[in-house]
Amino acid sequence: MKYEDFAPDLLVTAEGPLRLVELNRPEQLNSMSDLLHSGLAALWDLLADDEEARAVIVTGRGRAFSAGGNFEVMTRVQRDAGFREQNVLEARRIVTGMLRCPVPVIAAVNGPAVGLGTSLALLSDLVLVSEEAYFADPHLGVGLVPGDGGALALPLLVGPQRAKELLFFGSRVNPEDAVRLGLANRVVAPDKLLAEARELGNRLAELPVQAVRDTKRLVNLHMEQAAATVLEPSLLAERQSMTSAEHIELVSQLIARSKKKAASNKDKAK
DSSP states (O other), rough: GGGGTTTTTTTEEEEEEEEEEOOGGGTTTTOHHHHHHHHHHHHHHHHOOOOOOEEEEESSSTTBBOOOOOHHHHHHHHHOHHHHHHHHHHHHHHHHHEEEHHOOEEEEEEEETTTHHHHHHHHHSSEEEETOOOOOOOOOGGGGGOOOHHHHHHHHHHHHHHHHHHHHHOOOOOOHHHHHEEEEOOOGGGGGGHHHHHHHHHHHTSSHHHHHHHHHHHHHHHHHHHHHHHHHHHHHHHHTTTOOOHHHHHHHHHHHHHHHHHHHHHHHHH
């Protein structure tokens, strides 16, 4: 497998010692497609084997970092057992792959990071967040358990009480609060975000390679230990919630609402 296999939904560009990873579904706010989700599952092993890579920058094209899931994928997961199992297996690979990838990962959060988008940021090693971005994990709002990262990472970063509040209500966390809570390292002006991420990546590339990798591995052992306890029950609970009556009903309502809004906008445009 090669980086090119993930295109066009996931683009990987070599910039000297840096690897720029771009979620490339801007019209869909970089929400998940089959190709994007499977690409994110396979990506981290390729980066681990990339002998020239010293740092990774993950960002989204367009105005969003990632909107996470979408209704098309959700309805297919509800009806197709094989696809549902594949989706859960890939979710596991995304989480474990990011935790174990030896190359430092910088999230350049250029816009809204929602659901899995938030998890991608929280599982990164350094997080730069644009003034135009926010974080939110609204799994519960559509009747899903936040098994693909939220239930694992958030309690370690912000504490159990705050994590439960954020997960129960899907509250938006603005850039300043994200830094205050420990979800991000600093806020950056939108037009300077990638430049600052590249500067940070190049600083990492100048450090002793093995010392950086071992330090990342040791710090991530805290989350690995939590993952050994939490990840499998989380994924099992999410898989069960994918076919629950309340999830199916909530998604059906949201789809109907979306279609009604689209029709209304179309009428106004006439």
